[in-house]
Amino acid sequence: MSTSTVHLVKEFGTADVPIQDLLDGEGGLRLDPEVEGKDYFTIQLIDGKVRLQARGYVGLIPLNERVSIDVEPRTPAKNLARLLAIARQVPRPPLGVRSYERDSTWTESLLEVYAHGLIARLEEVASKGLLQEYERGLEVTSFPRGRILATDTVRQLRSRGIPHRVVASRFERSADNAANRCLKYAAWFLAVRLRAQQPLRRERRLLLNRLAPLYELFAEVPLDESRTFLRDPLVTGSLPLPSLRSYYRPAVDLAAAIVEEHGAKLESREGPLNLLSVVLDMSKLFENYLRNLLGGESQRREWPELVLDGNGAGASLLFDEKPSEKATPDVVVRDPETGTHPLLIEIKNVPVKEHLSDRSSIEQAVTYGVSYRCNHVVLAHPRKSAESFCGLRTQGRLGDLTLHQYVFDLAADPIEEEEQRFATAMEGLLPSNSSGGGPGGYA
Numbered sequence: 001m002s003t004s005t006v007h008l009v010k011e012f013g014t015a016d017v018p019i020q021d022l023l024d025g026e027g028g029l030r031l032d033p034e035v036e037g038k039d040y041f042t043i044q045l046i047d048g049k050v051r052l053q054a055r056g057y058v059g060l061i062p063l064n065e066r067v068s069i070d071v072e073p074r075t076p077a078k079n080l081a082r083l084l085a086i087a088r089q090v091p092r093p094p095l096g097v098r099s100y101e102r103d104s105t106w107t108e109s110l111l112e113v114y115a116h117g118l119i120a121r122l123e124e125v126a127s128k129g130l131l132q133e134y135e136r137g138l139e140v141t142s143f144p145r146g147r148i149l150a151t152d153t154v155r156q157l158r159s160r161g162i163p164h165r166v167v168a169s170r171f172e173r174s175a176d177n178a179a180n181r182c183l184k185y186a187a188w189f190l191a192v193r194l195r196a197q198q199p200l201r202r203e204r205r206l207l208l209n210r211l212a213p214l215y216e217l218f219a220e221v222p223l224d225e226s227r228t229f230l231r232d233p234l235v236t237g238s239l240p241l242p243s244l245r246s247y248y249r250p251a252v253d254l255a256a257a258i259v260e261e262h263g264a265k266l267e268s269r270e271g272p273l274n275l276l277s278v279v280l281d282m283s284k285l286f287e288n289y290l291r292n293l294l295g296g297e298s299q300r301r302e303w304p305e306l307v308l309d310g311n312g313a314g315a316s317l318l319f320d321e322k323p324s325e326k327a328t329p330d331v332v333v334r335d336p337e338t339g340t341h342p343l344l345i346e347i348k349n350v351p352v353k354e355h356l357s358d359r360s361s362i363e364q365a366v367t368y369g370v371s372y373r374c375n376h377v378v379l380a381h382p383r384k385s386a387e388s389f390c391g392l393r394t395q396g397r398l399g400d401l402t403l404h405q406y407v408f409d410l411a412a413d414p415i416e417e418e419e420q421r422f423a424t425a426m427e428g429l430l431p432s433n434s435s436g437g438g439p440g441g442y443a
Contacts, residue, residue, distance in 0.1 A: 005067045009054050011074040011282060016049040021067045030064045040279075041069070056349065059266075059279035062096035070269075073282055075351050075382040076411035080266035080280065081107045083410070086296070087288035092279045100264035101271035107263040108193075110278065114258055115190045115207045117275040121251035122183065122214040130217070131180060131245045132173040176221050178232030179241070179252050184218040185227065186255035187211055227259060250274045283349040290347050290380055290408065290422070291331045297423035298333075304432050305342065308332040310368075318371050327371045333430070341372040342430050345406075351384035356395060357405055369401045376402055376429040383409040390418075392425040404429070 007015035024030040040061050041052040054071045062068040077083075084091065085107045097120075125131075148166050191211050194204045233239035235256055241248050253272040257264075264273050266280070295307040308314030314332030317324040331345035346365045348357065356362070357379045369377040383390050388407070395403040406425060412418035427433050 006060070006070050007067070008070045008072065011056065011058055011071055012054055013071075013074070014051055014053045015069055016046070016051050017063070017067055019045070019048055019050050022050055022063060032062050032064055035061060035063055056281055056283045057092070057279050058282055059091075060096050060098045060277035061279060062277075068096060072267075073382075073410070075384055076386065076409075077382070078267055078411050078413060079415045080285075081105060081110070081263045082415060083285055083289045084109045084266070084280070086292050087285050088292060089285055089288050092281065096277040097274060098277045099269065099271050100266065100273045100275060101268040102257055102273060103263040103265045105263050106261040110263060111190070111193055112203060112207060113264075113275055113278055114254075115194060115211065117254055117273075118186055118190060118251075118258065119207065119210050119214065120276070121247075121254055121274070122187065122217065124247050125183070125251055126214060126217055128247055129245075130175045131177060131241070131248055132175050133177050174220070175218065177234065178229040179234045179248055180218055180221045181224045181229040182232075182235050182252055182255045182259060184215065184221050184223060185225075185229070186258040187215045187218075188223055189258060191215065230256060230259060286349045286382065286410075287330050287347040290345070293419055294331060294345075294423060294426055297419075297427075301423070301427065303427070303430070304335065304337070305430060306334045306336055308334055310344075316372060318367070327368050329368045329372070329377075332372070333426075335432075341374045342432075343376050343378070343426065344368050344372055344374045345378045345380055345426070347380045350381060352381050352388075352405065352407060353384075355389075355393075357381065362395065362403065365403055366398060366401065369403070375400050376404065378404045378406050378426070378429070380406045380408060383407050383411070386411070391421065392428075 005021065007017065009015045022029055022031065039055055040057050041054060044051040044053075052069060054069065058071045058073050060068055060070045073080075081103050082105065085105070088109060090109055091113065191208060194200075194208055194211075197204060200208075229235055234241065235252055237249070237253070241252075250272070254274060257273055264275060264278075265271070266278055291307070291309060298305065298307045308331070310327070310329035310332045314329065314334065316327050316332075318327040319325075329344040330347040331343075332341060333343035333345075334341050344365070346361065346368065348361050350358065350361070357365075361379055365377045365379050368374070378392075379395065384407075390407050390409045392404055392406045395405050397403070406422060408422055409415075409418050
């Protein structure tokens, strides 16, 4: 979907859009049906303009064909594709179209986004025509078409006493070229990956149903499992495509990235990959990322404790007896031998303004700590800027309970080092850790 105006805002920031950009010809509100009724924005009417306040979603969100809102994270963030992969989170249904840089890391969570993007490109190829090239062919025949090769005819046939046949050459158009082999392989690759999930979700079944006829579009093109087409100059871009087939370039660029299992840098805004826009729920993404990251590290480091989801297996009653609401910390660390909880983590996608987390977050964390009889509770936040504090520090103590704060740098490069710092800091709060780690950070 092409847009004439794009408003760039921060997560939870505002954009003022002229009301006429949102109205249809009859004075009614004209919004993309994928946006209307969703919770992407809150809306106010101020001085003849519509003020949209972004909520916790980032990405390019088209309101209609005239205007889009491009929401970026309110804290510095890189490696969003890695966060998505570790969080094992499927983004919201994609909206609009935007360009991304290639990422060397494949993100399985974006599989359906890649499929949507390739399908859109293959449908364009189907409507505008396959790229075909002339190929020279030779044949020995009694009914020649094309040019008769007199020298070859005398050498190969007359010398052997075959007077009724000739050697002829002709040029024929063929769709068997590197660009089409790349597109066919990418369609096959995605179909295999989509089918791998059993039972199939409805969204994947629909994608497979759309891919099937597009795959048959390349019926005369062999499935080249050697993938040698990736080195062809048409695919690499060193040889330009015919001007009438310029629509092949974004299709081949995307297909080559899929074949090479390259992902997309979701924080980028320019690049060769044209995909439907990925819209991310940043609060959910940050929460799932840190919980799965710590769960993976706990297994790798062979912790005796279990890392659980407080919204699932780690949930408990808030009070000792019923009636009681549930207590649902984001991360619950449980000792399976004793059933005790040495560590709780509450994850807030809110930057820390000064030293302390906000009052409501502190009260929630302390309440969970008391409920679980837990002596160490951590409030985890994203880092506000490159100059601000990062790491673990103590917020305060209340009897045997210590409230900590961890500020995680989502813009760290490499982010793997920040992931290790976080896991090590959490490990240092556990009684099973004999190293006696404690708070520490850096500005």
